[in-house]
Amino acid sequence: xxxxxxxxxxxxxxxxxxxxxxxxxxxxxxxxxxxxxxxxxxxxxxxxxxxxxxxxxxxxxxxxxxxxxxxxxxxxxxxxxxxxxxxxxxxxxxxxxxxxxxxxxxxxxxxxxxxxxxxxxxxxxxxxxxxxxxxxxxxxxxxxxxxxxxxxxxxxxxxxxxxxxxxxxxxxxxxxxxxxxxxxxxxxxxxxx
Numbered sequence: 001x002x003x004x005x006x007x008x009x010x011x012x013x014x015x016x017x018x019x020x021x022x023x024x025x026x027x028x029x030x031x032x033x034x035x036x037x038x039x040x041x042x043x044x045x046x047x048x049x050x051x052x053x054x055x056x057x058x059x060x061x062x063x064x065x066x067x068x069x070x071x072x073x074x075x076x077x078x079x080x081x082x083x084x085x086x087x088x089x090x091x092x093x094x095x096x097x098x099x100x101x102x103x104x105x106x107x108x109x110x111x112x113x114x115x116x117x118x119x120x121x122x123x124x125x126x127x128x129x130x131x132x133x134x135x136x137x138x139x140x141x142x143x144x145x146x147x148x149x150x151x152x153x154x155x156x157x158x159x160x161x162x163x164x165x166x167x168x169x170x171x172x173x174x175x176x177x178x179x180x181x182x183x184x185x186x187x188x189x190x191x192x193x
Contacts, residue, residue, distance in 0.1 A: 004052040005029060005102050008075060012122040019116050026112060028102050038093040038101075045083035047103045051076050054099025055163050059171070060091045068172040070137070071096075071160055077130055096164055146175045147183055154187075 005028070006020055015023070029052065032038065039045050041061060049056070049072075056072040069091065072078050082089035113120055140152055150173055153160065160169065170180040 004100060005050075008052065009119070009122065012125065013118050015116075022112070022115050026108060028104065028108065030101055030103055032095045032099045032101060034095055034098050036095045036099075038095065039080055039082065039089050040092055041090060042088045043082070044086070045080035045089055047105050048080065048083050049078040049093075050102040050104065051078070052100045052102055054101070055096040055160075056093055056099060056101075057096050057164070057168060058091055058093050059168075066168075066171060068168050071157070071164060071168075071172065073157075073159065073163070077126060079130075096168070141174070146173050146179070147187070149173050150180070150183055151187065 006015065006023060009015060009023070032054070038049065038056065051072050051074055053074060056078065057068055058070045058072070058078070059066045059068045061067075078093065080089060080093065081087075109123075113123070140149055144152065153169070153173070166180055167177045170177040173180065175183070
């Protein structure tokens with residue numbers, strides 16, 4: 001399983017055989033089955049995550065209803081607020097597919113960066129990319145209509161429509177599944193014309 005993380009890292013920086021061995025020693029890759037809960041509301045996050053394979057959903061449970069806030073797929077990092085703030089989580093993280101995830105902790109990450117300092121540039125780039133993605137997602141939600149958000153999601157992340165149940169996509173867009181169904185029909189009719 002560590003081959004996935006090596007493949008990912010070498011897209012950013014070359015690794016020597018010795019550095020690859022150091023990464024293998026970390027034992028930071030874990031498999032999770034579909035529906036596995038990585039973090040529950042009220043728990044303290046002890047790790048951050050990097051998706052190598054699979055799909056993870058973050059969501060809140062509000063008055064018994066799930067409200068999806070994000071989908072994480074390959075090459076995306078998840079740093080729970082609970083992990084950085086050292087407070088109980090206000091949301092859940094669960095696997096929508098069987099997933100292979102790299103687990104990180106401050107101590108382990110620091111040790112790895114100490115042993116392989118050139119990874120710092122990769123980490124900085126990934127953090128910067130993550131901040132930009134979060135800001136764009138937030139801006140879209142605040143400024144676009146539900147139909148515009150749907151079209152943007154269809155344009156930027158079409159894979160989600162094959163991987164994620166539509167009722168989760170509906171809550172992510174802030175609409176009901178019935179509204180999403182109507183919207184999809186309306187949009188497909190416009191495309192055919």
